Structures are given as C-alpha cells and as structure tokens.
Amino acid sequence: MMKTALRSLAAIAATAIFxxxxxxxxKVIANNDLGMHCACPTFAGFLLLPxxxxxxxxxxxxxxxxxxxxxxxxxxxxxxxxENDPILQADPYFSQWVTYAPKMxxxxxxxxxxxxxGLTGNGITGTMKYDATxxxxxxxxxxxxxxxxxxxKDVMTxxxxxxxxxxxxxxxxxxxDSTGKVVASTTTVVPxxxxxxxxxxxxxxxxxxxxxxxxxxxxYLGKLHGQNGSKIDFTYIDPDGDGVGGPIRCSWCHWDPxxxxxxxxxxxxxxxxxxxxxxxxxxxxxxxxxxxSFSDVLHRFHSQDQVVLSQYDPNIANNCYDCHPGNNVNCYxxxxxxxxxxxxxxxxxxxxxxxxxxxxxxxxxxxxxxSCYSPAAGINSAFACHNSTTYATTKTWPALFGKFINxxxxxxxxxxxxxxxxxxxxxxxxxxxDNVQNANIQGFGKFPAGKDxxxxxxxxxxxxxxxxxxxxxxxxxxxx
Amino acid sequence: MSKLIRxxxxxxxxxxxxxxxxxxxxxxxxxxxxxxKTRAFMCEMETRPDFPVSIVLANDYVYSLLALGDGIAPAxxxxxxxxxxxxxxxxxxxxxxxADKNASLLYTDLALETLGYLKATNAIDSGMARSFVASLRxxxxxxxxxxxxxxxxxxxxxxxxxxxxxxxxxxxxxxTKTARYIRGFERxxxxxxxxxGNGVADPKNTYMAAFVLNTLGMMDNATRKGALKxxxxxxxxxxxxxxxxxxxxxxxxILALKELKAGARIDRRIATAFLKKLYIxxxxxxxxxxxxxxxxxxxxxxxxxLAETGSLxxxx
Numbered sequence: 001m002m003k004t005a006l007r008s009l010a011a012i013a014a015t016a017i018f019x020x021x022x023x024x025x026x027k028v029i030a031n032n033d034l035g036m037h038c039a040c041p042t043f044a045g046f047l048l049l050p051x052x053x054x055x056x057x058x059x060x061x062x063x064x065x066x067x068x069x070x071x072x073x074x075x076x077x078x079x080x081x082x083e084n085d086p087i088l089q090a091d092p093y094f095s096q097w098v099t100y101a102p103k104m105x106x107x108x109x110x111x112x113x114x115x116x117x118g119l120t121g122n123g124i125t126g127t128m129k130y131d132a133t134x135x136x137x138x139x140x141x142x143x144x145x146x147x148x149x150x151x152x153k154d155v156m157t158x159x160x161x162x163x164x165x166x167x168x169x170x171x172x173x174x175x176x177d178s179t180g181k182v183v184a185s186t187t188t189v190v191p192x193x194x195x196x197x198x199x200x201x202x203x204x205x206x207x208x209x210x211x212x213x214x215x216x217x218x219x220y221l222g223k224l225h226g227q228n229g230s231k232i233d234f235t236y237i238d239p240d241g242d243g244v245g246g247p248i249r250c251s252w253c254h255w256d257p258x259x260x261x262x263x264x265x266x267x268x269x270x271x272x273x274x275x276x277x278x279x280x281x282x283x284x285x286x287x288x289x290x291x292x293s294f295s296d297v298l299h300r301f302h303s304q305d306q307v308v309l310s311q312y313d314p315n316i317a318n319n320c321y322d323c324h325p326g327n328n329v330n331c332y333x334x335x336x337x338x339x340x341x342x343x344x345x346x347x348x349x350x351x352x353x354x355x356x357x358x359x360x361x362x363x364x365x366x367x368x369x370x371s372c373y374s375p376a377a378g379i380n381s382a383f384a385c386h387n388s389t390t391y392a393t394t395k396t397w398p399a400l401f402g403k404f405i406n407x408x409x410x411x412x413x414x415x416x417x418x419x420x421x422x423x424x425x426x427x428x429x430x431x432x433x434d435n436v437q438n439a440n441i442q443g444f445g446k447f448p449a450g451k452d453x454x455x456x457x458x459x460x461x462x463x464x465x466x467x468x469x470x471x472x473x474x475x476x477x478x479x480x
Numbered sequence: 481m482s483k484l485i486r487x488x489x490x491x492x493x494x495x496x497x498x499x500x501x502x503x504x505x506x507x508x509x510x511x512x513x514x515x516x517k518t519r520a521f522m523c524e525m526e527t528r529p530d531f532p533v534s535i536v537l538a539n540d541y542v543y544s545l546l547a548l549g550d551g552i553a554p555a556x557x558x559x560x561x562x563x564x565x566x567x568x569x570x571x572x573x574x575x576x577x578x579a580d581k582n583a584s585l586l587y588t589d590l591a592l593e594t595l596g597y598l599k600a601t602n603a604i605d606s607g608m609a610r611s612f613v614a615s616l617r618x619x620x621x622x623x624x625x626x627x628x629x630x631x632x633x634x635x636x637x638x639x640x641x642x643x644x645x646x647x648x649x650x651x652x653x654x655x656t657k658t659a660r661y662i663r664g665f666e667r668x669x670x671x672x673x674x675x676x677g678n679g680v681a682d683p684k685n686t687y688m689a690a691f692v693l694n695t696l697g698m699m700d701n702a703t704r705k706g707a708l709k710x711x712x713x714x715x716x717x718x719x720x721x722x723x724x725x726x727x728x729x730x731x732x733x734i735l736a737l738k739e740l741k742a743g744a745r746i747d748r749r750i751a752t753a754f755l756k757k758l759y760i761x762x763x764x765x766x767x768x769x770x771x772x773x774x775x776x777x778x779x780x781x782x783x784x785x786l787a788e789t790g791s792l793x794x795x796x
Contacts, residue, residue: 156771157769157770157771157772161724164771199769206679206680207673207674207675207679207680207682208675208678208679209677209678209679304582304628306584306586306625306626306629306633306635306636307633307674309576309584309586309625310586310625310633310635310636310639310674311635311674311684311685313777314536314576314586314587314590315534315536315537315576315777317534317576317577317579317580318533318534318536318537318577319775319777321772321773321775326772326773327769327771327772328771328772328773330773340527341524341525341527341528349579350534350577350579352576352577352579352580352581353579355579356579356581382528382529382530383529
C-alpha cells in the first residue's frame with residue numbers, strides 16, 4: 001500500500017519535473033509513433049502482438065531565428081513515470097512474456113543482467129538513437145506494458161478479470177549536452193493496451209465446450225484453424241520439443257510487418273527440429289508458409305464468418321473496437337474525433353471495404369495506409385481530407401505508419417507529428433493527457449479565438465527567437 | 481417487511497413493464513439517463529454523407545429514434561428506405577453494406593425489421609426475399625447463413641423463420657423437421673447453445689430457439705420449463721450469479737422470458753441497475769460491458785432493454 005502510494009507520488013513528481021518547459025537553447029518534442037499499441041495479456045498459447053512501442057523525439061536547437069534540428073552533440077534518453085524494471089518483472093502477465101518469448105523468438109533474451117530488454121534491444125529505460133532519414137532520435141521496440149498504478153489512471157479493464165490497468169504511460173524524455181548537463185526535457189504519452197480478443201474468445205471457448213480460459217481458447221482456436229484449408233491445428237505444434245504444444249507465433253507462417261519482418265520466415269526456419277504431437281491431423285509437409293498475411297486472415301475471417309456475425313457482432317465491419325483497444329481505452333481519440341463525426345472507417349475503410357480493396361494483402365504499408373490528403377487506396381471517405389497543396393510535405397518517410405502523419409514538412413526537417421502529435425491522438429486530443437506536451441511547450445503564447453495551447457504547435461517563438469508569440473498556422477511546404 | 485416492499489416494487493415494475501408497447505409516443509425521460517444526449521449520440525451518423533452507412537446502423541438509428549419518441553424526419557426515412565432497397569441483391573437477399581459481397585439471412589432479417597419499423601416492408605421485393613430464404617433451406621430442417629455458408633445453424637434458422645413470419649411464407653417450413661433441428665441445440669440445463677453437443681448455453685440462443693419453436697407452434701411445456709430454469713440462474717435474474725453480465729445477454733434474457741410467456745419474471749430492477757453501470761454520461765450512450773465505451777449498437781440494445789421493461793419513462 002505504502003509502496004503503491006510512493007510510486008504514485010514519484011510518478012506525479014517526475015511528470016511535474018519533466019513537464020516544466022526548458023529555458024535552455026534546446027527544445028525536445030517527443031511522440032509515440034502510432035497513438036496506441038496493443039500487447040497481449042497472455043503469451044502461453046500464441047502471440048498476436050508483443051510488448052513493442054516506439055518513441056520519436058526531435059531536438060530543436062533554438063537561440064536564433066533559424067533554429068535547426070539537432071542530429072548530434074546531445075544524448076536523448078527515456079524512462080517512464082509509472083513503470084520500471086522491478087515493476088515489469090513482478091507483473092504476472094509480463095512474466096509470461098519473459099517465460100515464453102524466447103520460444104517465439106529463438107535467441108531473444110527478455111531479461112539481461114536483471115534488466116528487461118525488448119525485441120530490438122531497448123529496455124524500459126534507455127538512450128535513443130539518431131535516425132538520419134527521420135531526422136529524429138528514435139527508440140524502437142520499447143517493452144512498455146499496461147501497468148496497475150492503483151490510481152485513477154487505471155482506466156483499462158482486464159479481459160481476464162484482473163485489476164484495471166493504466167494504458168497511457170508517461171515517457172520522460174531528457175536531453176543532455178556533451179557535458180552531461182540536462183538541456184531540455186519533455187513528457188509524452190506512450191500508449192499500450194490489451195485488445196478485445198479475449199473478451200469474445202473466452203466466451204467462444206466455453207460455448208464450444210472448452211474452459212473459458214486462455215488455455216481453453218488456445219485449444220479451441222487450434223481446432224478451428226485445423227478445420228480450414230491448412231488442416232493445421234496449431235496446438236499440436238511443439239516448437240522446442242518439450243512435449244507441449246505451443247507457444248505459437250502466428251507470424252511464423254503468416255507474414256506480419258508488426259514483427260519487423262518483410263516475409264514470414266516459416267516454422268522450420270525458426271525451429272528446425274520442431275515436433276508435431278501425436279494425434280495431429282496433419283503432417284510436416286502440411287506446415288507451410290501461408291500466402292496470406294496475418295492481417296488478411298485475421299480481418300477477413302472476422303468480417304465474413306457466420307458465427308462471428310450471427311453470434312457476436314453483425315456490425316463488426318464497423319466496430320473496430322471489438323478487437324482494437326476499446327475496453328475503456330480509445331485508440332482513436334485525436335483532433336479528428338473531437339471535431340467531427342469522422343470514424344475509423346473514413347480513413348481506413350470498413351472491413352468489407354478493406355477486403356474488397358485488397359488492403360490486407362499489404363498491411364501497414366504506405367500503399368495501403370491513409371495519408372493527410374486521402375483515405376487509404378480504394379476507400380471513399382465520407383469527408384474531405386486536407387489539401388495537398390496548402391499542406392504540402394516535402395517527402396514521406398518510408399517506415400511503418402510513415403505516410404499518415406510522419407511525412408516531413410515544416411522547414412523540410414520537422415516531422416508532422418512533432419507539432420501535431422501522435423497519429424490517432426492528434427492535438428488537440430479528446431484526452432487531456434495527450435495535450436500536456438503541447439500545452440507545456442507553447443502555453444506562454446497568445447491564442448486567437450477558438451484555439452488554445454492544446455492545439456498543434458503554432459507559436460512561432462517556441463523555436464524561432466524574436467518571432468511572434470501568437471499562435472498561427474505555420475508554413476507547411478518544405479522550403480518555407 | 482422489507483421482503484413485502486420488495487415484492488410490491490417488483491410487482492409494480494412488472495405491471496408497468498407488461499403494459500408497455502414497443503415504441504414511445506413522446507420524448508423519453510428516465511432517472512439517471514440523459515436521453516437528449518443519447519439521441520444526439522445516435523444522430524451523429526445523420527451528419528455523414530453516407531448515412532445510414534450500413535444495414536445494422538440503419539436499424540440502430542431507426543429503432544433508437546422511435547424508441548426515444550422522436551420520430552424519423554421524412555428525408556431520413558426516405559434515405560433509409562432507399563439504402564435498404566439498394567442492399568437487396570439479385571438473389572433476393574440483403575448485404576450488410578455496399579462493400580459486402582454476400583447476401584445473408586442475417587442482414588435480410590435486419591433489413592426487413594428496419595423496414596417494419598418504418599412501415600415500409602412493401603418497399604422491397606418480398607417475393608425475391610422469400611425465394612432467397614427458401615434457397616437456404618436444408619434437409620436437416622435448418623437454414624444456412626448464405627450461399628457461401630450454406631450449412632444450417634441455429635441463428636440462421638431463427639433469421640429465416642423471422643423473415644418468413646414478416647413477409648409471409650411460414651408454409652415453406654417443415655415444422656416438425658425444423659423443430660427437431662432446433663431441439664438439437666438444447667443443453668441439459670434447459671438452455672440452448674449455438675453448437676450442438678458440448679458447450680455452455682446462453683440467453684441469446686435460448687431466445688432464438690424459443691422464438692422459432694413458438695412461431696412454428698412447436699413449443700412444449702418441458703422445453704419451456706427447461707429454458708426458464710436455465711434463465712433463472714443467469715445474472716439477469718439471479719443476483720448471486722458470479723457470471724459477468726453483458727448487455728446483449730441481458731436483452732435476450734428479457735426477450736426469451738417474453739417468448740416463454742414469462743414476462744412477469746423479468747427483473748426490471750436488475751436490468752436498470754446494470755444499465756446504469758453501462759451508461760456513459762459524457763455522450764449519453766451505453767457500452768456493451770462494464771468499463772467499455774459506447775457504440776450505436778450497444779446503445780440501441782440498451783434502449784431495447786429500457787423499452788422492453790417499460791423504463792423509458794414515456795407515454796407508451
């Protein structure tokens with residue numbers, strides 16, 4: 001109890017300290033790359049999404065009318081107000097990740113020298129690396145995980161019946177110069193939540209005679225998978241030869257860019273000596289790399305299956321929160337949501353549209369994602385998008401989620417998200433936490449009617465010394 | 481004494497519920513709920529150029545506004561009917577939205593239900609719809625979901641029976657065979673599940689089975705008693721139940737009780753208390769589970785519960 005109270009106080013204190021706008025000649029603005037990442041609450045059966053979060057920070061060296069985006073001479077580090085190594089390692093759900101992740105990613109060690117390490121080598125605290133293409137300091141694959149803080153921040157319900165958790169972690173970003181002196185700092189929201197999968201799938205298991213547990217769900221899903229064209233009941237796959245089926249990483253056979261892979265590796269490449277348990281209705285020759293991406297099989301099946309439609313949700317094509325975090329967590333909460341009735345489907349298309357447009361064959365690619373100027377290819381939005389001439393960007397960044405908000409614009413080097421915030425949580429966000437950073441950075445400015453400090457950064461002298469402190473829309477084309 | 485008060489309150493609630501019609505005739509009001517906000521939430525889709533977006537959302541919109549006693553503006557009514565007409569395929573069935581490729585009994589049933597609320601069932605080709613249903617009839621007495629998923633299941637059979645009841649055509653059904661097919665989903669505890677064999681029963685499938693058996697005149701006393709016994713142990717009638725309540729299951733319990741001629745057993749107090757936990761004051765909507773955000777679908781089902789229990793507080 002005392003420990004929890006101290007932890008909460010520490011988090012509040014840390015946030016307060018890091019929220020004070022820097023007076024130095026540097027400014028740092030950091031954002032998560034997506035606005036909401038999912039992570040599974042259980043890992044013993046199979047893995048949909050691992051703990052994997054990414055923060056991008058741009059450090060702006062001010063002090064003149066022509067500031068520049070720093071690429072060297074500073075060290076950018078991150079930590080979290082609500083989460084650290086001992087908390088993560090004591091978490092019963094995260095402990096499952098520690099136990100089973102090495103089986104899903106052979107060679108990967110989730111804990112090294114007592115410290116949690118994510119899939120890309122970054123920990124829950126660490127240093128960000130400069131990326132010349134993005135013109136930003138980046139830390140990818142941070143193993144951030146929803147945490148129970150026992151405060152009012154614990155808004156996310158747990159589909160497995162555990163205590164509520166906080167899905168909106170606070171990253172503390174600190175910039176030091178070559179002498180080790182802190183020259184700038186900020187806070188940003190790092191969102192990570194459980195999806196809605198377990199809510200339906202535990203019921204699905206019990207409706208079909210299996211225990212309403214993750215293990216029961218694993219068994220039943222394996223059976224279902226065995227009834228499709230592949231014949232593979234994946235519960236009979238024993239990757240490491242310990243005599244027990246699972247854990248399974250779906251992306252071994254179904255390509256999933258979320259795993260950082262450009263193609264499915266195939267089970268035999270990952271586990272050359274895997275076993276098929278007795279009683280299986282398939283053979284080694286049946287275990288092949290699928291021609292369907294994971295995104296494709298997952299979305300297409302759910303939008304077309306008669307049991308899903310007739311027993312669970314006839315409107316699943318439009319109800320994205322059935323699966324994406326909707327358990328008191330709003331993935332989609334940004335300015336688009338706040339101003340109009342724009343729905344997820346206006347940018348991405350509903351599931352039937354996405355299948356029809358072939359989006360899911362190339363998931364998470366620039367070719368199938370929406371941009372500021374148009375919805376995803378093949379989708380007719382009910383609303384007009386931003387004008388590509390007025391708000392031109394000089395280039396788009398060829399990375400996941402790149403096209404949507406991360407194209408570089410202002411002065412050719414400032415990421416869109418640096419001023420506008422995270423995708424899906426653009427400023428002003430309907431959630432106050434998302435607006436804290438911008439409010440702190442430009443709170444001293446003057447704002448015209450209808451605008452305030454929570455809007456996209458538009459006060460010139462946040463970066464440009466001696467310029468106006470009145471909020472306005474800055475030039476967007478790269479040469480300005 | 482307290483037991484006597486409780487019995488009195490419950491009795492009065494039941495009397496109020498039983499005297500309720502489906503739709504309100506004036507603006508709805510209710511303690512703890514801001515129905516003006518609820519209405520605004522449901523009307524958000526009106527601002528969309530692609531209104532009413534899909535068959536399900538059209539159904540949500542029409543049902544909710546009528547239940548709230550607000551009526552449907554002529555232009556919206558016309559747009560909705562036109563959208564539904566456009567969703568009827570050459571084979572007579574309906575698709576869920578414009579990008580959906582396969583007509584199914586699910587969306588055919590929902591389309592007809594919506595047209596029924598608008599008193600516009602004659603806007604579509606009923607003969608073709610009837611042919612579509614007939615084309616999915618199977619030798620086992622059940623009906624398939626669609627041409628792509630032709631195998632029988634309980635839900636599809638329910639949609640088929642409801643559709644044929646609406647547009648006429650129950651004579652297409654072999655009542656004995658269909659009743660036998662439906663009884664195959666009965667569990668030992670008296671409820672019905674969505675697959676035969678093992679697996680737990682649930683209120684939704686129990687309701688659908690009761691509807692089919694009743695509509696075909698094949699409900700017997702033993703089945704009725706068994707289903708009531710099952711429902712009595714759900715959290716919607718038994719406060720000691722450890723099961724996590726869900727909005728849809730709450731609704732189907734109420735509908736099942738009515739189908740089983742046991743509307744007097746509906747516990748309005750439990751239903752209302754549960755809905756208060758699902759209510760989202762910020763937008764007037766209702767979530768599907770405690771802790772979840774509101775959607776048009778879950779909000780509509782909450783209004784169905786309030787309407788079915790006579791709790792919309794209107795001149796009904």
